[in-house]
Amino acid sequence: MSIDLETAARVAKLARIRVDEDALPAMAEEFNTILGFIEQLGEVDVEGVEPMTSVTPMRLKRRDDVVTDGHRQKEVLSNAPDAREGFFAVPKVVE
Amino acid sequence: MSDLNRLTIAEARDKLRAKEVTSIELTEACLSAIEGAGALNAFIHHTADLAREQARAADTRLQKGEAPAMCGIPLGIKDLFCTKGVPSQAASGILNGFKPEYESTVTQNLFDAGAVMLGKLNMDEFAMGSSNETSVYGNAVNPWRRGNDETALTPGGSSGGSASAVSADLCLAATGTDTGGSIRQPAAFTGITGIKPTYGRCSRWGIVAFASSLDQAGPMTKSVRDAAIMLQTMCGHDPKDSTSADLPVPDFEAMLSGDIRGKVIGIPREYRMDGMPEEIEKLWSDGTDMLRDAGAEIRDITLPHTKYALPAYYVIAPAEASSNLARYDGVRYGHRAKLDQGDGITEMYEKTRAEGFGPEVKRRVMIGTYVLSAGFYDAYYNRARKVRTLIRRDFEEVFAQGIDAILTPATPSAAFGLGEMEKADPVQMYLNDVFTVTVNLAGLPGIAVPAGLDRQGLPLGLQLIGRPWDEGDLLNTAYALEQAAGFVAKPAKWW
Numbered sequence: 001m002s003i004d005l006e007t008a009a010r011v012a013k014l015a016r017i018r019v020d021e022d023a024l025p026a027m028a029e030e031f032n033t034i035l036g037f038i039e040q041l042g043e044v045d046v047e048g049v050e051p052m053t054s055v056t057p058m059r060l061k062r063r064d065d066v067v068t069d070g071h072r073q074k075e076v077l078s079n080a081p082d083a084r085e086g087f088f089a090v091p092k093v094v095e
Numbered sequence: 096m097s098d099l100n101r102l103t104i105a106e107a108r109d110k111l112r113a114k115e116v117t118s119i120e121l122t123e124a125c126l127s128a129i130e131g132a133g134a135l136n137a138f139i140h141h142t143a144d145l146a147r148e149q150a151r152a153a154d155t156r157l158q159k160g161e162a163p164a165m166c167g168i169p170l171g172i173k174d175l176f177c178t179k180g181v182p183s184q185a186a187s188g189i190l191n192g193f194k195p196e197y198e199s200t201v202t203q204n205l206f207d208a209g210a211v212m213l214g215k216l217n218m219d220e221f222a223m224g225s226s227n228e229t230s231v232y233g234n235a236v237n238p239w240r241r242g243n244d245e246t247a248l249t250p251g252g253s254s255g256g257s258a259s260a261v262s263a264d265l266c267l268a269a270t271g272t273d274t275g276g277s278i279r280q281p282a283a284f285t286g287i288t289g290i291k292p293t294y295g296r297c298s299r300w301g302i303v304a305f306a307s308s309l310d311q312a313g314p315m316t317k318s319v320r321d322a323a324i325m326l327q328t329m330c331g332h333d334p335k336d337s338t339s340a341d342l343p344v345p346d347f348e349a350m351l352s353g354d355i356r357g358k359v360i361g362i363p364r365e366y367r368m369d370g371m372p373e374e375i376e377k378l379w380s381d382g383t384d385m386l387r388d389a390g391a392e393i394r395d396i397t398l399p400h401t402k403y404a405l406p407a408y409y410v411i412a413p414a415e416a417s418s419n420l421a422r423y424d425g426v427r428y429g430h431r432a433k434l435d436q437g438d439g440i441t442e443m444y445e446k447t448r449a450e451g452f453g454p455e456v457k458r459r460v461m462i463g464t465y466v467l468s469a470g471f472y473d474a475y476y477n478r479a480r481k482v483r484t485l486i487r488r489d490f491e492e493v494f495a496q497g498i499d500a501i502l503t504p505a506t507p508s509a510a511f512g513l514g515e516m517e518k519a520d521p522v523q524m525y526l527n528d529v530f531t532v533t534v535n536l537a538g539l540p541g542i543a544v545p546a547g548l549d550r551q552g553l554p555l556g557l558q559l560i561g562r563p564w565d566e567g568d569l570l571n572t573a574y575a576l577e578q579a580a581g582f583v584a585k586p587a588k589w590w
Contacts (some may be wrong), residue, residue, distance in 0.1 A: 003465075015464040016424075016441070017457055018449035019448055027461075030521060037522045040408045040480050042484065052487065053478030055297050055308060055538030056563065059339050076194040079428035081458065088426050093440050 003031045099124035104168050104321040111157050111167045118157065118167030121267070122150040125213050127168040128265045131341045134590040137260040138171060139232040140215035141438075144548070149211040156209055158539040163517060164348075166209030171260045171269035174215045175222055176312075177301040178204050181212075185303040186230040187220045187453025194465040199301025200333045201270065201312045208328045213266050217256025221420065222277055222305045224321045225527035226516065227255025229455040234513050236568030237285055238263040238586035241551040247590075248510040248557065251281030251527075257315045259284040260585060268325055270315040271405070272302060275408055276531025279543035282315055283505035286545040288583060289315040289323045290429045293563045294538035295340035296369035299382025306339075306415035309408075309535040319544065319574045322442045323347035326566065342564060350567035355428075355575045356390030358568075361498040364526025366530060367402035374549045375504045382502055382546055382557045385579035386572070398489040398496060403482050404533040405525060411467050411536070416456075423451060425582045458521065487537040494562050500572045503530050505543040505556035530558060540566045542573045554584065 003011075007030040012019040019027060073086055082089040099121050102110070102295065110116045126146065129138050134534065135578030153167035177183045177195035184190035201277040202212070217235040219227055226249040227235040235255040237248040239262070249258040249285035254271035261269050271278040273291035284291030290313045297312040304310060327347050367376075387393050425431035432446035436452035452460065466475035475542060493501070507529055516524050534541035540563070543556040561569030 002421070007465075010126040011461050011465045011468070012469060012540055013147075015457075015460065015461045016421075016444040016448055017452065018445035018456075030458060031462065031465065033520045033522055034458075035412050035465075036318055036411065037525075038410055038466075038475065038479075040406045041403060041410070041475075044400070044403055044478075044479035046478060046485070047482050052483040053480075055483075055487065055536075056293065056336075056338075058295070058338070058340065061333070061341070064215065074197075076379075078196055079193055081425060081429070081431035091215050091434060091438060091440050091443055 002037065003028045097325060102267060103317045103580055104165070104267050105318070106326050107168055107202045107267055108164050108324070113498035114159050116149040119147065121167065122146050122169045122213070123210050125266050128342040129213060131153050132263055132265050132590050134370045135215055135236045135238060135259050135263055136233055137175065137256040137263070137265060138214040139207045139217045141214055141216045142181055143183070146211050146213050149206070153209040153211060153489045162354050163203060163208040163328070167211065168267050169211040169213050170205065171214060171216045171257060171266040172202055172212050173257050173272060175272050175303045176270060177303065178212065178215065180204055182215065183303070184231070185221050185411070186218045186232055187451065187456065188453070189423045189448070193428045194205055195301070197301060200298035200335060201302065205329055210328070216258050216269055217232055217258055219255065220247065220254040220420050220456050221303065221416070222274055223416070223455050223459055224252040224453050224512070225276070225280060225524055227252040228513060229453050230309040231453065235259045236262065236478035236513070237510050238556060238590065239285060239510060239553055240586070240589065241553060247513045247589050249513050250508065251286065253277040254281045254315060254572045258282055258287060260533070261285070261287045261315050261317060263590065267326045268314055268321055270312060270329070271315045272310060274305050274412060275535050278313045278315060278526040279531045279558055280506050282525055282543040283545070283554070284510040284556030286582065287315055287317060288322050288544055289313060290320055290326060290540065290542040290566070291328060291534065291540065293540045294435065294568050295338050295478055296330040296566065298339045300333055300335040305417040306412040306464045307419060308415060309412060315492040319570060320348060320351060322350055322522050322542065324569045347570050350571050351574045352571060353575050353578055355572050356388065358391045358499045358572060359497050360386050360393050361390060361493050361501040362393060362409060363396050363401065365398050366503045368529065372508060375507065375555065376556060378547050378555050379502070382576060382580070386502065389575045389579055394498065396501070398493065398495045398533070400482065400485045400489050402534060403537055404486055405529055406537060407479040407482040407486065408528070408532045409525060410475050411464030411483065413459040414476050415463070417460045417467060420456070420460050421439035421446060431465060471492060483536050486508060486533055490537045490539060499562070500569055501560040503560065505530060505558040509549045509553035509555055539563055540569050544573050544576050544580070546576065546580040549583055
């Protein structure tokens with residue numbers, strides 16, 4: 001399995017991280033080193049083994065579906081890079 | 096009274112209760128020690144005013160009597176913990192300026208018990224690293240040196256600032272977190288004790304998430320007794336974390352008898368790695384002898400899937416990280432990139448994340464994205480989760496055979512020089528976690544205890560792995576090991 005430049009660019013796009021074109025070859029090489037290491041997992045016989053979903057077998061707790069918190073607009077927005085009139089502000093999304 | 100910052104939690108607690116010292120005196124001693132230790136770059140956000148305020152409140156409480164064990168104890172808090180109104184940025188540029196409006200459950204538990212926060216501690220960015228070299232604040236430095244050699248060494252990672260601060264007596268103890276070894280490896284590199292409890296013991300609420308199925312908080316302390324005292328306060332059920340265990344927390348300190356007669360200690364043959372340094376091998380066999388001499392039965396065991404733990408970890412942890420770190424989009428908190436004319440929301444995400452994340456974080460987020468992407472999910476992610484099942488099963492089988500705890504080295508080497516791994520490929524750095532990562536994958540408790548010095552005078556640690564939810568028994572075995580090893584060395588002050 002080898003990652004080419006096109007795959008590296010696609011992964012960067014999916015991860016929403018801008019990567020300059022000239023940084024792609026080094027990145028692809030690093031990916032290949034790491035994936036080469038991960039490839040070892042192919043040696044393991046996993047026939048009939050369930051993938052782990054919870055490391056400590058436990059039933060998730062349930063609670064009544066009621067409002068437990070709220071009315072915290074000021075706190076919610078207090079760390080926003082750009083907040084206006086009680087909302088998060090972002091560049092135009094709708095064409 | 097001088098050197099109050101050098102006290103253990105247990106010593107300080109007894110002196111506070113006997114009214115021999117006050118919390119404000121302890122706190123001032125630590126604040127001066129911190130002031131003189133800029134060269135270690137361990138504390139990266141200082142909260143002296145808050146510390147004094149908390150110390151005065153603790154003293155009032157102590158005056159009234161019946162204060163909890165942690166009351167008035169000055170601590171350092173890893174930057175991964177959200178602390179209300181205090182910068183909490185997981186050592187990342189993307190959380191620049193972030194001041195949470197809430198308190199993490201673990202720090203809240205500590206504060207409720209009267210503990211004092213001196214400041215926030217350096218770490219690897221988003222806890223991704225084994226040397227504290229990926230931090231936006233720069234490297235934390237190990238107070239230990241190789242004899243008279245002035246080379247700056249790593250305190251380990253990701254809880255490098257915590258390890259450096261405790262080892263250098265800048266605080267009485269510190270919080271750490273451990274996803275693949277981030278408490279135990281730095282503890283071993285700096286000659287201190289660090290325990291990662293069973294997954295679910297400590298609430299993860301308010302701790303910046305790296306890999307949610309692996310992350311656990313734990314104490315980093317100067318002794319096993321201190322680890323027992325502080326862990327007790329940190330854990331407990333929390334409805335705000337759905338994976339938090341609703342189980343009673345025993346009195347860990349009361350379980351420290353040092354009597355391990357009849358306990359069965361497993362020595363896993365798969366941990367004897369090719370090319371393991373002789374000194375690590377010797378430390379391990381010395382530790383085995385110590386436990387045998389203390390009356391434990393030593394048994395060779397096998398954990399056949401050990402070899403696959405690191406590769407499985409480097410699928411699962413990045414996969415979870417890519418999902419957890421998707422929230423850093425420049426909208427709700429932290430950094431947002433300056434946009435060019437015509438840039439839309441996608442450009443905002445891409446530029447913000449390119450600027451805000453460091454290289455190791457980007458690498459892991461992208462590896463995680465890749466292994467979760469269409470066509471590779473089964474080949475990588477599902478296969479790794481199946482291997483994880485097998486790794487846990489290995490442990491279940493040896494525990495079912497009557498093993499009480501497992502003894503291994505904590506790290507494959509002593510602390511290395513900062514910058515020494517720069518040219519190595521990322522996988523070389525990942526090998527630091529080879530002895531610790533199995534414990535996270537299996538959700539077990541593990542503790543690193545300092546057990547000796549190498550030829551260059553650097554500390555080395557041993558790891559004990561326990562049964563799930565049996566931290567009390569594990570701490571007691573660690574206590575017996577600590578007593579037998581008699582590790583008392585401290586780094587010579589150069590900073």
